[in-house]
Amino acid sequence: MRDHLFRALADPTRRKILELLAAKDRTAGELAEEFPIAFASVSHHLGVLKNAGLVAVEREGQHMRYRLNTTVFQDIARYIAKTFSGGTDA
Amino acid sequence: MRDHLFRALADPTRRKILELLAAKDRTAGELAEEFPIAFASVSHHLGVLKNAGLVAVEREGQHMRYRLNTTVFQDIARYIAKTFSGGTDA
DNA sequence: ACAATATTTAGATGTTTGTCTAATTATCTC
DNA sequence: GAGATAATTAGACAAACATCTAAATATTGT
Numbered sequence: 001m002r003d004h005l006f007r008a009l010a011d012p013t014r015r016k017i018l019e020l021l022a023a024k025d026r027t028a029g030e031l032a033e034e035f036p037i038a039f040a041s042v043s044h045h046l047g048v049l050k051n052a053g054l055v056a057v058e059r060e061g062q063h064m065r066y067r068l069n070t071t072v073f074q075d076i077a078r079y080i081a082k083t084f085s086g087g088t089d090a
Numbered sequence: 091m092r093d094h095l096f097r098a099l100a101d102p103t104r105r106k107i108l109e110l111l112a113a114k115d116r117t118a119g120e121l122a123e124e125f126p127i128a129f130a131s132v133s134h135h136l137g138v139l140k141n142a143g144l145v146a147v148e149r150e151g152q153h154m155r156y157r158l159n160t161t162v163f164q165d166i167a168r169y170i171a172k173t174f175s176g177g178t179d180a
Numbered sequence: 181a182c183a184a185t186a187t188t189t190a191g192a193t194g195t196t197t198g199t200c201t202a203a204t205t206a207t208c209t210c
Numbered sequence: 211g212a213g214a215t216a217a218t219t220a221g222a223c224a225a226a227c228a229t230c231t232a233a234a235t236a237t238t239g240t
Contacts, residue, residue, distance in 0.1 A: 003102055010100035011198080012093055022174050028217055041199050043218055062207045062216045070175050077171035084112050084163040101228080118187060131229050133188055152186045152237045 005076065008052035013037070014045050018068060021055060027063040095166065098142035103127070104135050108158060111145060117153040 008014055017031055032042040046066060049055045053072055058065050098104055107121055122132040136156060139145045143162055148155050 002105075006096075006100050006105070007197095010097050013198085015092075015096070018174055029215095032217090037198085038200060039216090040201080040218075044198075047218080059207085064217060068174060073170055073174040077167040080163055080170070081167035084108055084158060085160050103228085119185095122187095127228085128230060129186090130188075130231080134228075137188080149237090154187060 002079070004052040005054070005072075008048050008054055011045065011048075013042075014049055017042070017045060017049065018054060021066060021068040025065055025067040027060065027065050029063065031066065092169075094142040095144070095162075098138050098144055101135065101138075103132075104139055107132070107135060107139065108144065111156060111158040115155055115157040117150065117155050119153065121156065 009018075013035060016035070020026060020031060020034060028043060028046060029039075031046070032039045035042055046055065046057075050057055050066075054069055055066050056069050058067075099108075103125060106125070110116060110121060110124060118133060118136060119129075121136070122129045125132055136145065136147075140147055140156075144159055145156050146159050148157075
């Protein structure tokens with residue numbers, strides 16, 4: 001369960017996508033333009049991020065608007081700080 | 091550079107190792123006993139974690155004692171909380 | 181120096197993953 | 211409804227990865 005999450009964060013392209021979304025929401029196309037890889041590849045990455053619960057999608061006409069799921073990141077940050085700093089709990 | 095770090099965290103066995111080390115320092119052998127995989131495989135994981143700067147090693151006679159590099163985790167937690175929560179900076 | 185114990189490194193193998201192109205689905209406009 | 215645009219899904223492929231066994235390195239004790 002946390003597996004999807006960490007696995008999703010492991011790819012640099014996906015982290016870049018998340019950073020872009022942190023600045024502002026974007027459509028799949030706007031995101032894809034930022035990368036030198038194929039449109040379909042970015043779409044695949046977006047699927048992984050969505051599946052991990054890191055981003056949310058909403059249709060907007062013919063576009064798909066992606067936004068960051070900010071709350072999840074605070075959870076992750078908390079988990080890491082707690083679990084791996086001698087804390088007894090996970 | 092951050093790549094090694096996130097990639098290291100992506101594997102569940104490695105995260106388990108980190109959790110064990112969070113409780114207390116252990117030798118490679120003590121860690122290996124906790125997993126159903128081959129000794130050499132655990133050693134490989136330890137190498138990855140060390141390479142990522144997540145753990146430190148110290149020889150202790152014929153044993154190798156591993157300990158968590160706690161400060162790094164606070165950095166990661168901070169990075170995640172900041173970068174992916176609308177912050178402008180990385 | 182030799183045998184035993186602890187750990188890492190090397191080489192091989194099956195699986196997963198990121199990427200691509202091509203095909204498909206969905207929406208909008210005419 | 212046909213055509214255009216936006217995005218995802220399918221199928222293929224090469225690179226990366228986790229795992230294994232076997233060999234190598236390091237340390238201790240006799």
